[in-house]
Amino acid sequence: MHKNIAVVILAAGKGERMKSETPKVMHKICSRPMLAYVLDLTRSLKPGKTVIVLGYQYEAIRKELPPDITAVRQRRLQGTADAVKDALLKLKGFKGTVLVLYGDTPLLKKESVDKLLKYHTENKLDATLLTARMNKPKGYGRILRDKYSSISAIVEEKEADDFEKEIKEVNTGIICFNKASLEAALKKVRPDNRKKEYYLTDTIKILYQQGKLVDGIKIADIHEAIGINSRLELARANLIMQQRINEKFMRSGVTIVDICSTFISYGAEIGRDSVIYPFTVIERDVRIGKRCSVGPFAHLREGTRVSDDVTLGNFIEINRADIGAKTFIKHFSYIGDAVVGARVNIGAGTVTANFDGRSKHTTVIKDNALIGSDTILVAPVKVGRGALTGAGSVIIKNIPDNKKAVGVPARILKEKR
Numbered sequence: 001m002h003k004n005i006a007v008v009i010l011a012a013g014k015g016e017r018m019k020s021e022t023p024k025v026m027h028k029i030c031s032r033p034m035l036a037y038v039l040d041l042t043r044s045l046k047p048g049k050t051v052i053v054l055g056y057q058y059e060a061i062r063k064e065l066p067p068d069i070t071a072v073r074q075r076r077l078q079g080t081a082d083a084v085k086d087a088l089l090k091l092k093g094f095k096g097t098v099l100v101l102y103g104d105t106p107l108l109k110k111e112s113v114d115k116l117l118k119y120h121t122e123n124k125l126d127a128t129l130l131t132a133r134m135n136k137p138k139g140y141g142r143i144l145r146d147k148y149s150s151i152s153a154i155v156e157e158k159e160a161d162d163f164e165k166e167i168k169e170v171n172t173g174i175i176c177f178n179k180a181s182l183e184a185a186l187k188k189v190r191p192d193n194r195k196k197e198y199y200l201t202d203t204i205k206i207l208y209q210q211g212k213l214v215d216g217i218k219i220a221d222i223h224e225a226i227g228i229n230s231r232l233e234l235a236r237a238n239l240i241m242q243q244r245i246n247e248k249f250m251r252s253g254v255t256i257v258d259i260c261s262t263f264i265s266y267g268a269e270i271g272r273d274s275v276i277y278p279f280t281v282i283e284r285d286v287r288i289g290k291r292c293s294v295g296p297f298a299h300l301r302e303g304t305r306v307s308d309d310v311t312l313g314n315f316i317e318i319n320r321a322d323i324g325a326k327t328f329i330k331h332f333s334y335i336g337d338a339v340v341g342a343r344v345n346i347g348a349g350t351v352t353a354n355f356d357g358r359s360k361h362t363t364v365i366k367d368n369a370l371i372g373s374d375t376i377l378v379a380p381v382k383v384g385r386g387a388l389t390g391a392g393s394v395i396i397k398n399i400p401d402n403k404k405a406v407g408v409p410a411r412i413l414k415e416k417r
């Protein structure tokens with residue numbers, strides 16, 4: 001634990017540019033609120049204390065937070081400097097480094113923040129910025145440097161003149177401060193800008209003018225620095241995060257045939273030598289075993305467990321279901337609320353009718369069963385071990401082991417399968 005580091009996360013804004021009722025930081029990237037990624041990063045840094053500044057929908061976000069994080073409410077959203085001031089109220093006895101993170105910068109990686117913290121402490125700086133060189137810097141605060149090329153200020157896009165707008169080096173928003181220097185500078189920040197806000201970024205000019213030590217390091221991969229203000233940036237961030245997730249799976253031994261059309265949620269698990277074909281969606285809390293084949297056009301929804309050597313073919317939706325080893329479900333089927341055994345073969349167009357209009361019911365299909373094409377299994381229902389259903393049958397009664405059921409509604413035949 002780094003007792004002398006406190007993390008402040010700014011997340012009070014509504015996110016006007018999102019045009020949404022949902023607070024910006026709760027918008028999802030690969031099925032997870034963007035704030036969750038910032039919280040992961042924070043936890044990985046092991047700070048002595050973490051304070052998050054919330055405002056818009058304070059209660060709704062606060063109750064989702066882990067208990068070790070202190071939330072503070074910013075009453076009026078008067079800007080990032082005002083937000084940091086509110087956070088400092090919860091850091092009264094703390095001395096050391098205050099690391100400011102923005103809740104809308106979810107792609108940031110631990111390695112970059114570690115570098116920043118190291119540079120900041122080794123050089124005993126008052127403020128250290130994480131900057132990025134962007135070809136299209138629009139929307140970001142620009143880094144101004146003096147004739148010795150030392151950082152002298154940050155100018156916000158709205159305040160920048162044409163010359164300053166040409167500057168490609170931007171503020172990522174991630175800044176390390178010496179707490180005492182930060183407090184002193186915050187007192188001097190005035191809302192004398194177009195937005196009439198207290199800008200945290202103004203502290204840099206203030207510190208520079210006081211002769212304090214301000215420096216910055218450039219982030220290696222600018223993708224990490226994307227701040228999400230609009231749905232366009234949300235989609236961009238989603239793409240980058242998806243790529244990271246897909247790459248992680250590929251590195252662990254999963255084949256992803258087309259990385260651009262494979263959508264795997266954060267937190268899903270896939271075993272070695274499984275192959276994921278294009279246009280497949282795998283939601284969170286899905287676990288897939290080894291040597292499976294999934295897709296193309298498959299949708300695996302939350303709570304699905306797939307054992308080893310399973311084939312899930314095209315146009316398959318699996319929802320809250322367990323699929324046993326070596327089972328085949330190869331062509332357009334819906335399997336929901338089901339427990340399917342090992343070596344089961346499910347024919348094309350099979351549907352588990354799991355919802356009766358009021359509640360969901362379970363379908364159980366035992367090992368080695370053979371489900372004929374176009375079978376409707378009206379849950380709750382059980383298909384016995386080694387049993388068979390005829391093509392087009394509608395199963396409303398349990399089928400004993402090794403028996404055959406056919407028709408609409410299905411009759412169980414006397415003879416063995």
Ligand code: UD1
Pocket residue numbers: 010011012013014053054074076077078079080082083102103104105139140141142154156170171172173198199200201226227228229
């Ligand atoms: C900010 C920086 C800009 C930087 C960019 C990087 C300022 C003034 N500008 O601009 O230099 O290049 O981020 O992405 O800091 N927030 C609060 N309370 C407030 C206002 C904002 O908590 O009163 C939070 C927001 O919820 C958000 C973060 O602070 O998570 C940044 O605010 P935002 O309005 O997105 O700032 P930008 O215009 O992106």
Ligand code: CA
Pocket residue numbers: 104227228229
């Ligand atoms: Ca932003």
